[in-house]
Amino acid sequence: MRRLHGSYEALRGGTTCEAMEDFTGGVSEIYDLTKAPPNLLNIMLKAYQRGSLMGSSLEPDPNEVEARCDNGLVRGHAYSVTCVKYCEIETPRMSGKVPLVRVRNPWGNEAEWTGAWSDQSPEWQFIPPEEKEEIGLTFEHDGEFWMSFKDFMSNFTMLEMTNLNPDSLDDEDVTGGVSHKWEMSVFEGAWIRGSTAGGCRNFIDTFWHNPQYRITLTDVDDDDDDNKCTVIVALMQKNRRSQRKLGLECLTIGFAIYHLRDPDNVPRPLDLSFFKYTASVARSPSFINTREVSCRFKLPPGTYCIIPSTFEPNEEGEFILRVFSEKSNEME
Structure with missing residues (x-):
């Protein structure tokens, strides 16, 4: 990493993600788990099926580094999520499925969760033997433990998820438990002063100068009652770390998404008039x-236009736009 970016200084201030x-x-x-979306369990289940990397943490204690809680968890400490699944449960009164999450403390020792579904906890007597065998259940001081999804949500405060592109999953050692893959489209572009650096929609007269990318979504997600398509849009600016020594910090960037109701009868590229009279249907959080x-x-199936931009016009930089979807899409 140091060789890639030129110096250790260029690496300062990065994140786990x-x-x-x-x-x-x-x-x-x-994901801030105190404000998690209602479908987060489904997001995590599908992420696990696709081999996504997941990490979680608890809010740190301001008075103590990596403070241990009474339930065995450690504050301000990074855990990895190694499995998310529904397990069959049979009790004298009921049978059904319970969502469980397997978490690993990288210390790899006895510092583990001690609540429900922890090692040797009584809940495991209601899981059939074949189910325990399927999930590879062990009770060892190895830092890995199970907990209910509900307890996971009420104890952890942050979830970081890295979704792997299809090329990341060629290694059979990595793909052992991977049953699905994301579809991905990638585009490289640039904001050029006086040409394609139009700034955000606040600058309506130049906003339409920004690069424009069309995506057509046709197939809805599996197991989706809303008949919609999941899309993850990621806008990354290139080479900013290596340019720190030139005094160039990261640009302020974002993107907006517009629905094209009649894609064959709008101008290419979309013009000033289109943006004056059309509101975006989605955008980056900020x-x-x-x-x-x-x-x-x-998003419902249809054709959309993604507009990546800097906040101010005439700010120059290169970018990569990536779009992940559960089903294949057409992008141009």
């Missing part, structure tokens, strides 16, 4: 000066 992206080429998402801005959306 940036590191996971650099090693895998994936696209990251960060314009921010980080290396990458990404967000997950659920």
Whole structure:
């Protein structure tokens, strides 16, 4: 990494997600579990099926580094999520499925969760033997433990997820438990002063000068009652770390998504008139000066236009736009 970016100084201030992206080429998402979307369990189940890397953490204790809680968890400490699944459960009164999450403390020792579904906890007597065998259940001081999804949500405060592109999954050692792959489209572009650096929609007269990318979504997600398509859009600015020594920090970037109701009868590229009278249907959460801005959306099938931009016009830089979807899409 130091050789790639020129100096250790260029690496300062990175995030766990940036590191996971650099090693895998994936696209990251960060979830604040105190404000998690209602379908997060489904997101995690599908992420696990696709081999996504997941990490979680608890809010740190301001008075103590890596403080241990009474339940065995450690504050301000990075855990990895190694499995998410529904397990069959049989009790004298009921049978059904319970969502469980397997978490690993990288210390690899006895510092483990001690609540429900922890090692040797009584809940495991209600799981059939064949189910225990299938999930490879062991009770060892190895740092790995199970907990209910509900307990996971109420104890952890942050979830970081890196979704791997299809090329990351060629190694059979990595793909052992991977049953699905993301579809991905990648485009490289640039904002050029006086040409394609139009700024955000606040600058309506030049906004339409920005690069424009069309995506057509046709097939809805599996197991989706809303009949919508999951899309993860990630806008990454290139080479900003290596340019720190020139005094160039990250640009403030974001993107907007527009629905094209009649794609064959709108101008190419979309012009000033289109943006004056058409509102976006989705956008990045904010314009921010980080290396990458990404967000997950659920959109009805149709044709859309993605507009990546800097906040101010005439700011120059190169970027990569990546779009992940559950089903194949057409992009141009």
